[in-house]
Each structure stands twice: as structure tokens, then as C-alpha cells.
Amino acid sequence: MHEKLKGVFPGIPPVANGQELPDRPFLSVVVPVRHDRCQFLGRALSSVVSQWRDDMELVVVHAMATEPYRLAVAEVVNDHGDGKVRLAQYEDDLDCHSNWNRAVSHARGQYVHFLHDDDYVLPGFYQAVRDKVHAAGAVAISVGYENVNDDGQIIYSSPDFQTDESGRLPLLYWRNLLLRGNPLNPPGVVLHRSVYETLGGYAPRTVFCDWEFYIRVSRFFYWHHVPEKLARYRQHDLPSKLVYVKGTKQVLDTAALYIDAGEINAAKALQYDQLVGSSQ
Numbered sequence: 001m002h003e004k005l006k007g008v009f010p011g012i013p014p015v016a017n018g019q020e021l022p023d024r025p026f027l028s029v030v031v032p033v034r035h036d037r038c039q040f041l042g043r044a045l046s047s048v049v050s051q052w053r054d055d056m057e058l059v060v061v062h063a064m065a066t067e068p069y070r071l072a073v074a075e076v077v078n079d080h081g082d083g084k085v086r087l088a089q090y091e092d093d094l095d096c097h098s099n100w101n102r103a104v105s106h107a108r109g110q111y112v113h114f115l116h117d118d119d120y121v122l123p124g125f126y127q128a129v130r131d132k133v134h135a136a137g138a139v140a141i142s143v144g145y146e147n148v149n150d151d152g153q154i155i156y157s158s159p160d161f162q163t164d165e166s167g168r169l170p171l172l173y174w175r176n177l178l179l180r181g182n183p184l185n186p187p188g189v190v191l192h193r194s195v196y197e198t199l200g201g202y203a204p205r206t207v208f209c210d211w212e213f214y215i216r217v218s219r220f221f222y223w224h225h226v227p228e229k230l231a232r233y234r235q236h237d238l239p240s241k242l243v244y245v246k247g248t249k250q251v252l253d254t255a256a257l258y259i260d261a262g263e264i265n266a267a268k269a270l271q272y273d274q275l276v277g278s279s280q
Helices: 042-051 069-080 096-106 125-136 169-179 193-199 209-220 242-254 262-278
Strands: 027-036 055-064 085-089 111-114 139-147 152-158 189-192 223-235
Touching: 027 042, 027 096, 027 209, 042 055, 042 069, 055 069, 055 096, 069 085, 085 223, 096 111, 111 125, 111 193, 125 223, 169 209, 169 262, 189 193, 193 209, 242 262
Parallel strands: 027 055, 027 111, 055 085, 139 223
Antiparallel strands: 111 189, 139 152, 139 189
């Protein structure tokens, strides 16, 4: 892990030496599940299996896997996984962010796609990722996405970003966007596993831990972007203003550990102005 981050964020161990052989998967799709979250899991798995290639792996990591939930999740995996899923079930009561880190630790692939149990991807998603890796050597990739409600209706589309000809996002432009708010959602993000190994995992007890993590990545790695809207994020209830204020403060206070103070103070001032403006 990077020296500046040691002891601050949970470590993600490297893949065992035996997995450095040529048969190591190119891509791991990891699906963390807690408790009895089965309603949309089948759709998530099917969206991956339909784009399957032999250099992929699909891992479902189930926390709070007590009966009858252990059996329920196993049945969905059996029905929709086409025999391609590696299922890891634990009875412990990990919080969701810790289970996310455990899910990433299970990944053996060179790249990791983090797919929530209620999200899914469209045909062409994984090919677009491969193309970006092979053409630009990308290690951090954002893919366009749309938010859908529980009925599958589109309620939001991700914005377009400024990129160079290779699809790379300019460093300061991208970090400034991230400090203003989170323009990404997990199903539209694919990262080289070394990013997790270098920067650590998702911060515990942080409301918007994915947002903070994306800022962290922008501090140490370039991002590349695929504009096509090929991922779907299942949006449930939006956080209250109180939760948003608390979560934003957590994110920016944590980012202050590795981002220049001037950038952080400017972001905090902007967030304050937006909150004041929205309350008038």
C-alpha cells in the first residue's frame, strides 16, 4: 500500500503468487450480497453471464448468510449463474462496506468490476472495457450509466465528460468534478486490481465510501472514460439532506489526508454555497 495511506484504509492483499500465472483471469466481477438481497440478484448475474468469456470469473460474496437466506441466495446463483459463479458465504454480520472489501479481496483477476446485487450491465459493457484497456492501457475506467428505479424505468443518465483522444480524463478537471460531487456509480467503474492493492479498500464508517474512494484513485491514477451508457444502477431512496451533509463532510475530511488543502477548502466552500442556495 502507498506509504501515505498505510494505517488509514483497510488493506487489500495481493493475489497469491500462484495466480500470477498466465491463466489468471483478465477480469473479476465481484457481487457482494448481504442478508436476503435476492430480488434483483438474478438479473445482475444474467447480465454478466450473457457476455461471458473464458478469461473472466464471477464471484458472489454473501454476508449474513444464515438460513433461510443462505439457501435462497444459493438457489438464485444456481438458477442464473450458468455454473460460472464462485459463491462464498459467511454467517458473520459485516457492515456492507467491509463486505465490499472482502468481495474485492476474493477477486483474482487483473481487473475488478464491482457489481451490486441489484445493478446490472448491458450487452457490450465488457467489450468496451477490454477495448479501452487494450487501446489506452487504462487502469481506472468509468463507463456511462443510467439509474433505474425498482420497475426498471430510467430516471437519470450520467453526464458526458471532457476527455482527450484516448478517452483519458484530464487530471485536475476530473478531480475537481469528483470533489464537487460523485458523478460515478459502482456498476460503471472497472479498476485494475493493483489500484486496490496500492490505495487500500473502501473506508469503514463512511456514508459515501465509494465517492471517497474514487477521489483517492484520482489522486494517484489517471482515469479513462467510455461514454456509452452501458451500466444500470438501481436507485432506491435518496439520502436526506442531513445524511448528505454528514456524508459529504466525511468524504472531504478523509480526502484532506491526501489532497491539497486548497482544493479541499474550495470544495467545502462550494458545497456550503450549494446547501445554502438549496435552502432558500
